[in-house]
Amino acid sequence: MMGLASMLLRVLGLCVLGVVALQLYFLLRVASMAWIDPQSTAFQRSEAVRILREKGELPWRQQWVPYAQISPHLKRAVIAAEDAGFAEHSGVEWEAIEKAWERNQRAEQRVQARRTSGNARPPKVVGGSTITQQLAKNLFLSGERNLLRKGQEFLITLMLEALLSKERILEIYLNHVEWGEGVFGAEAAARHYFRIGATQLSPYQAARLAVMLPAPKRFERRPNSAYVSGRAQVVVSRMGAVELP
Template sequence: MTTYFVGFFLGLHRICDQVMAIKRGNYRKKKVSSTSWKKQLKSWSIRIVVGFFALSIFWVLCLKFINPPITYLMIKRGFQWQSEGKGFKIEKDWLPYDDLSNNLKRAALAGEDAHFMSHNGFDTDAIKQALEKNQSGKPLRGGSTISQQVAKNVFLWPGRSWLRKGLETYFTFLIEIIWSKKRILEVYLNVIEMGQGVYGAEAASHYYFNKSAKSLTKKEAALIIAILPNPRQWDARRPSNYVNSRANNIVRYLSHYEIPD
């Protein structure tokens, strides 16, 4: 009997050892599997981040030499126009920087970005003023430089989310490094929304004054820039008192601004 119990317990001990060995093996497999999954996640995360930076830098570099054919905003506005039963409308015509009226270039600086030639893409004074005006908790408005507007219009989508604002900051930083001030101003004056379905100075000049942006007068250039805060509601041909007053102020300070050459 004693021999029987000893044999039973020895057998039970062997079974327990085998069960524990199987559990330890499974645990090691799970641990290896978990470690492998974490490594793969880390590897793909690094690839995505590196890929984003490489692609964005390549994109900005390409547009230093290639004129952007269309923007997200143009497409969005086109469909909005179509949904109102007015047809899909995008009027634009690229005009090289040297052909654009100097009056228009100076008007853009006078009306939109007084420190364009000296800042690195961000006007800290304008940002501080915008923050002070938005202490009430309303969405952040104002403070955008020409460089920031180019980053937003060419590379991004309309919106006020922190993600879009962060990407705007990133692309502003890139174009300030890779592009020249001349290129930034050229792209700005050719892609900015200047009316309902009208984009860029050349299309706007023909739309409002039946002439090329090559020969805009000081007042005509100032009127086009004066409507930019609300180009779908304001009209350079029939300016309100406010728009006309803004245009007159732009004309007054036009000669004070140096433009890229």
């Protein structure tokens, strides 16, 4: 009995040590990003594997550009569309998470009600992620959704906010976020959709790109749709109130 307890304690100790080592790895990786531009993200690598497997080739557009070479219009548009409180919050918008949780709970209740009629469909999961949280997820984590992964995302978010400036977080985000299949970063998106560099984007062009971010592959098929155009006008109207880091 004592031998079993001792073995369980050793296993538990190894698990704790593994968790601590993983957090230290993430911490060192994040710290290095203060002066080293990350070459790729976990999401990009998984996408590259998927595209290569499905198509047998890898069409890829991405080019890192410094913060100063990204149009201020795009910075304001993305913040206005994705995370209005980016410059003020500490990486997590608790109120947005609470509202998202409530919406998801209502969606789950509707699904439960439909199950009795045999017409149940999976609920649409609504997130409350900030730009920093999205960056944390894209940099290091898989796309699966569970409490353990969300907890890890939260810890990495705190690391990013503690070790990097808001300007650096936005710079890395804009250089690695997806804007279509195999299209990553502001420079590639500007050239793909408008045939210009990221520094030349107008307010309306920037707003259109920002509107695409929640579902870039879907909007890539119809970049000039009525929804994208109408939503872009709304984003343009909000950009003047955005505070840049």
